[in-house]
Structures are given as C-alpha cells and as structure tokens.
Amino acid sequence: MNIVIAPDSFKDALSARDAAAAIAAGLRQELPDATLHQCPMGDGGEGTLDALLAATDAERRTATVQDALGREATAAWGWHEASRTAFVELAEASGLQQLERGERTALHSTTFGVGQLILAALDAGARSLVLTLGGSATNDAGAGMLAALGARLLDREGQPLPPGGAALADLETLDLDGLDPRLAELEVQTAVDVDNPLLGPRGASAIFAPQKGATEADVARLDRALAHFADLAANVLDVDFRELPGAGAAGGMGFAARAFLGATLRPGIELVMEQVEFDTLLADADWVITGEGQLDGQSLSGKTPIGIARRAERFGVPTVALVGRLGDQWQDAFEHGITAAFALADGPITLDEALARCGELLSDRARTLARLWRVGANR
Known part of the structure; x- marks a missing residue:
C-alpha cells in the first residue's frame, strides 16, 4: 500500500513536517509494510x-x-x-x-x-x-x-x-x-x-x-x-x-x-503542489492523508486539504482529512474530493490541551485509519 501523507501545519501546535511525522508514526504501528511518502504542504501560510x-x-x-x-x-x-x-x-x-x-x-x-x-x-x-x-x-x-x-x-x-x-x-x-x-x-x-x-x-x-x-x-x-x-x-x-x-x-x-x-x-496550494511534483506521488498512491487545524466552509476558498483532495480526485485516489476541528459547513468538503474527515479530539478537551497533545492525537487517528484499511483489505 502506498500512502501519501500531505498535511499543512496545525496552527500553534505542529509544523507541517511534524504533523506528517506524527501521522506516519501512527500508520507504521498497524501497516509496517506500507510505503509512506511524507510530503509536508502549505497553502501560503506558516510552513x-x-x-x-x-x-x-x-x-x-x-x-x-x-x-x-x-x-x-x-x-x-x-x-x-x-x-x-x-x-x-x-x-x-x-x-x-x-x-x-x-x-x-x-x-x-x-x-x-x-x-x-x-x-x-x-x-x-x-x-x-x-x-x-x-x-x-x-x-x-x-x-x-x-x-x-x-x-x-x-x-x-x-x-x-x-x-x-x-x-x-x-x-x-x-x-x-x-x-x-x-x-x-x-x-x-x-x-x-x-x-x-x-x-x-x-x-x-x-x-x-x-x-x-x-x-x-x-x-x-x-x-x-x-x-x-x-x-x-x-x-x-x-x-x-x-x-x-x-x-x-x-x-x-x-x-x-x-x-x-x-x-x-x-x-x-497549487503553487506548492507544482513545486513538489505532487502529481508524481499521486500516480502510484492508494490513499492520501491530509489535514490542518480546522476544516469548514472557508476551507473551500483554497485551503490545503481541499486543494489536495481536488488534485487526488483527478487520479481516483481517496483523501482523508485529519483536522483539529470540524467547523461550520465542513460537510461541503465531500463535494470537493474529501472522502472522509475526522476531528482529533478524543473527548471534552480544552484548546491548550488539544494544542499540547496534537502530535499524539494525530498518531492515534492515523492508527485507527490504518486498522480500518487493514480490515477492508482482508475481507
């Protein structure tokens, strides 16, 4: 299985590079034989x-x-x-x-x-x-x-x-x-x-x-x-x-x-995808995981997860978004290539705690995704 890991940064918590590493760590626990391509992204903001x-x-x-x-x-x-x-x-x-x-x-x-x-x-x-x-x-x-x-x-x-x-x-x-x-x-x-x-x-x-x-x-x-x-x-x-x-x-x-x-x-996001030759990664990908601090209606205006999902959809590659928060109108992302989206919090949590635990929560969600994929592949 080839998985492209292409998150943006999580504001006030993790750089895009650290977010990609956290996601990869969670995936490796359940899919040790998968090929993971860490590709930190940005849409113009920090990272x-x-x-x-x-x-x-x-x-x-x-x-x-x-x-x-x-x-x-x-x-x-x-x-x-x-x-x-x-x-x-x-x-x-x-x-x-x-x-x-x-x-x-x-x-x-x-x-x-x-x-x-x-x-x-x-x-x-x-x-x-x-x-x-x-x-x-x-x-x-x-x-x-x-x-x-x-x-x-x-x-x-x-x-x-x-x-x-x-x-x-x-x-x-x-x-x-x-x-x-x-x-x-x-x-x-x-x-x-x-x-x-x-x-x-x-x-x-x-x-x-x-x-x-x-x-x-x-x-x-x-x-x-x-x-x-x-x-x-x-x-x-x-x-x-x-x-x-x-x-x-x-x-x-x-x-x-x-x-x-x-x-x-x-x-x-289009400029960055061009520079990193993202299409080359998508050509052999089975899944893409992206993410950032929040997914909502404003994300459709050019944020990283939507740009990634739109491009992956051209290649027939499903895209999962792991985000800190699912905001208003986040469901609209389904019409723009997002296959599934998950918020990181695992229960009632303060903002400060969410920021401090962002890497841990990303790894946990990635591990859960990997277990689902493994079950589906074995059916």
Missing part, C-alpha cells in the same frame, strides 16, 4: 517556506526584521542561486504564530518585516520572488511592507503614519516615488490561501481580523480604513484591485502584492 525549500533545494537564509509588533526578530527566507529566485513567507516576519495570544492586535500590527525580507532578496540579486501569504497577524493591507520598501504614507500634517491598519484612516498622501527601483525588474508570484476580496462581509477585516484580536467594532473600523487606503491607491495607480479574488489574503497583503508589486496571485 509553506519549508515545503518550498525541500522541493527546490533552495538555501535557507535569515534576516533581522521587525515582527508584527515592531520588535526585532530573526526571520528565515529562501534563496535559489541558479534561478535567482527568492522565497519569502509572510508568516516568518509578520506571522500570528510569532505572537502570544494576548499580544494579538489587528489594529496596530504591521507587515514592515515582510518588506525587509524582500529588501534582503533584492540585495542578494533576486530576479524572481515567490511571496507566500497566510498565517498573518496583520490587517494593514501591506502598508508596512510598502513603507519598508521606500514608499511614504503620510497624514494631513505630512507626518508618517504609525504602524497598523487602523492608522490608514488618517492617510492623506500615498507617495510611491521612493519605492526601491529594483522592484520594477522583479517578477513576483504570490501564493494566497483564500479568494476573499479586500473589503466587505467577505473581506480581510470581517473574516480574518477577529482571530487577530479584533472586536466587532475593530472590524468595522479596519474595513473603513482599508477602504480609504484602496481609494487613494486607485487614484495613484489609476486601477482598483479591491475586488480581486485573493486581495483579502493575509490582512490585505494580496491587494498590496498585486497593486504595488505587480504580482500574479495564485492559489498557494
């Missing part, structure tokens, strides 16, 4: 850099940057010398997993560190950039990134705006003349894990800001601030990208990448 580095043999580098709260931090990025391609993961610099839960603030967090990573790539001589979006602690529509790259965002007094999406309500002048000129020669592909627009009920603020510490009032405030930013950007650029699918990714970074970097936005 995507690891998947890309493993697939391309790119060099892991680090840079000193500001984190989402403006503190000094060390962030990894990837460099492929032969193709002059840099891999930058937003979550490395401005990721939610970098912050304690009590520190999360969608109003004031910044993507400045992402701009610093892009500068490091330009200094290395990058001609191509793969920018992965997801897992962000930010909701500033890329304003911080722009500031790091040389743009000036000024209030009515001509003073630089403070960091964060809320400050964009006071934006009076968007001056792009100081943007690093090397950006004009940089080809940018952006991996996004959702197809949400920038604004409105499906926008960056309404859907994603609450998990970054935003209250209901904060969400309304941020949506107005980002709308004002989009208005000024449209005036400067003479084109409006606020409705672009994926513009709302990573707190509006999809919007900034397309509007100011000329990026091509692609579903992150």
